[in-house]
Amino acid sequence: MGKRYETVIGLEVHVELATKTKIFCGCPAAFGGAPNTHVCPVCTGMPGTLPVLNKKVLEYAVAVGLAANCKISEYCKFDRKNYFYPDNPQNYQISQLYLPICTDGGVEIETEAGKKTVGIHEIHMEEDAGKLIHDEWEDCSLVDYNRSGVPLLEIVSRPDMRNAEEVIAYLEKLRMMIQYLGASDCKLQEGSMRADVNLSVREEGAEKYGTRTEMKNLNSFRAIRRAIEGERERQMELLEAGGRVIQETRRWDDNKGESYAMRSKEDAKDYRYFPDPDLPPIVIDKAWLEEMKKAQPEFRPEKIKRYQKEYDIPDYDIEIITASKRMADIFEETVERCGQPKKVSNWLMVETLRLLKENGMEPEDIRFSPENLAKLIKMTDAKEINSSVAKEVFEAMFDRNADPEKYVEEQGLKTVNDESALREAVEKVIAGNPKSVEDYRNGKEKAIGFLVGQTMKEMKGKADPGEVNKLLREWLQEMKE
């Protein structure tokens, strides 16, 4: 290849909002449920039914817009996007085209190459569609409207990104910001965050953008990265061979590692957008907007600074803990209950991360409560349980948010503080292991470890190893004398 090319990327990101109910009716917006159980006449498009906007959707949209430094429109409208498809019960989607809620913002990203701002063209509210299930065995299609009417935000960036690193950094930034706002859990795999990549290439130094394609079906950061590399290569090869890029929508097949054309601009549909007459324009009250601004939470950069000041824990721990709003919340709430930031951080950094990884879970999936973690820490501090028992208890907490006090009680894991029982055990171990006793006396310090282990075994793990150690040494000292 003789020429050098620059890649130009813009993103359309869809985020499913974490509202309790749908955008235009009172049905639960929660994921899952048996097919067509989270439905009503409104979200199944029954004749005569009407949409009523869920105010929480507007709040989230404004909160995300403010966090992304957007202008919040004082006057915005919903529009109908008309197209026939069975997953869409009305055969039009209620969205925003002409007057979206947020415009002209931007977020700062950081890659190895440094910091830069990615512009945000607009953010708008819209409704999700249902789900089609193609039953090839029965040769028919079934439709589940549980997702129909689940609120979405579409965040449209400007074509400001130049490579996959920037795209990933931008998505990470959005995800963190939105999670911190509690507006969405932003899971790519589950589809609560979806990104469509608009990509074009142009000769380096060229002023005009090249013809772009839109890539869909990107379900992980890995897929996004691979799709960007693949599409960049494909377009450059086309141009090098004297061909031209066709403006089209392409679908990424992550198994094959390649994309194929879905539809070109020529057969693009005419959506016949027009303002939805069922929904009056939204007028944003200035005082309300001020309240929303005040209610913006502490985002990650500020949180990191605060942690560095308030808590005596390593920067590395701060980095990991604040990377998830959920993790940070658990950290802060636990510390509030039991103090000891270092110990709380250790539980999160070691045992929690290990179990998350082993179970293929995200921090957002954590089930144990700060209350229970604080109890566990207090119990170990009070030597009611030893550290190995604590790990066992923590696993039960991680698994099902078990109450550590009850669990220890039920499983009989409490450290035995009964001096006579411990003495009995020590006596037995010393009598049964003359060789080790002999070694210790001859100055082999290591032998004490074996004896402690044997005593713990005798106690079925329910003793404080420090206490055992101390007692053994005293006993052996006495024998010497």
Added chain:
Amino acid sequence: MELLEWTALELSAKIKTGEIKARDAVLAALERIEAGEGIYHCYITVDAEGALRRAEEVQRRMDGGELSGPLSGVPVAVKDNICTEGLLTTCASKMLGNFVPAYSAEAVRRLEEAGAVILGKTNMDEFAMGSTTETSAYGETRNPWDIGRVPGGSSGGSAAAVAAEECFLALGSDTGGSIRQPAAFCGVVGIKPTYGTVSRYGLVAYGSSLDQIGPIGRNVSDCAAMLEVITSYDKKDSTSINREDTDFTAALTDDVEGMRIGLPKDYMGDGLDREVREAVLEAANVLAGRGALVEEFDLGLAEYAIPAYYTIASAEASSNLERFDGVKYGYRAAEYEGLHSMYKRSRSEGFGPEVKRRIMLGSFVLSSGYYDAYYLKALKVKALIKKAFDEAFAKYDLILGPAAPTTAPVLGESLADPLQMYLGDIYTVSANLAGLPGISIPCGKNSEGLPIGLQMMGDCFQEKKMIRAAYAYEKARGTFGRPTLASGTDGAGRGVCAEGEGGKKSGKTI
């Protein structure tokens, strides 16, 4: 059948005093329906069993002192584009020939709560698109004053049912005159309220920004009472308005002294039937004689109302009717190959020609490249029309004019020339474009004995002024009279409910 000649308010008063039972009123209406339907075909569905059951229930509640409102025990009819839980709601279309809603419209819910007894669902133009009730998939309705003529539309079944005494009151819907024009043709009273007054929840949408449900009745008092019952602020309808001053029956005072009434020259010129013109001028004189100040003025923009209306209504309709696709409910073609063929065939077979014409018109004006030139321009015209009315209402309390340029046309005449039919809506569409309330009230008969309708329009939220003037006019006018009602089968051999699919469903409880 003296009972059937009473007004709704007279009837409920007699039920209240125990003079008659709610059941008697329903039985009388059902008997009248049985006798008249073979000729008039006002109803698509008659729910005799349900109505009798409801009458007993209402009677119990009245006897127990729970119910005492002015509509208690009154048999009413509901236009078939207004959803009734458990009762077939077809919109006079083959597309919804099997549609039984799982919910009632808010207006219906309020009527039932007030003790009204629903007799059945009335015929109409398919999806309320038409001005004659001839576009119904279940056969046309005939005008009780002359069965060779249309009752008007689209709420023709409701207006004819009131005129034929097959109910005491009826709900209609008005997108461009669909309550006021059939009321005029059938010699009854109809009110189109200010946009946002009656909840649209459960009204199958035609032109969402224009649609309003309203009453059709024998006189102004009955209509005012029904409007009072169905008016509500409904959170299920985002365009519903929480308004005060909805005690419409309080406006039934015989007093127009000093009321300023404007008569737009634009409404009295070319295209207006001579006899209609004379009747409207005579009505204006009557009001002037009662102390109102009536004067002619130039409203302006009247010629743009029809194109703006048909552009906006069709645009919204093209989108509103997309949900009828054969997937979830309603008609699905028997044979098709694949999804697109299923859509195409279901919609081609399920919709009639007038509905298709408006869907195509609406799709065209919204399509890219034409949106600005048609739809957006129509919205601008709409805003200008609203402004013209604002200026007029700065000077006048009411605007007076004809409800329609002619009396009821002969069957078949209108559909032969749709454009001419559209132009017939010239005096009514402006109220919908500007969101204003309007009332149509009989103001005489032409030389053939056909009723002529007078229209009054008020400023937004000024129903009470309008009702006051209409009531005063009605009092001054005196009894309007009833059509000579026929019974049995007509010359064409139309037996009771024998024609059309809807007819077959009549008399059954769904």
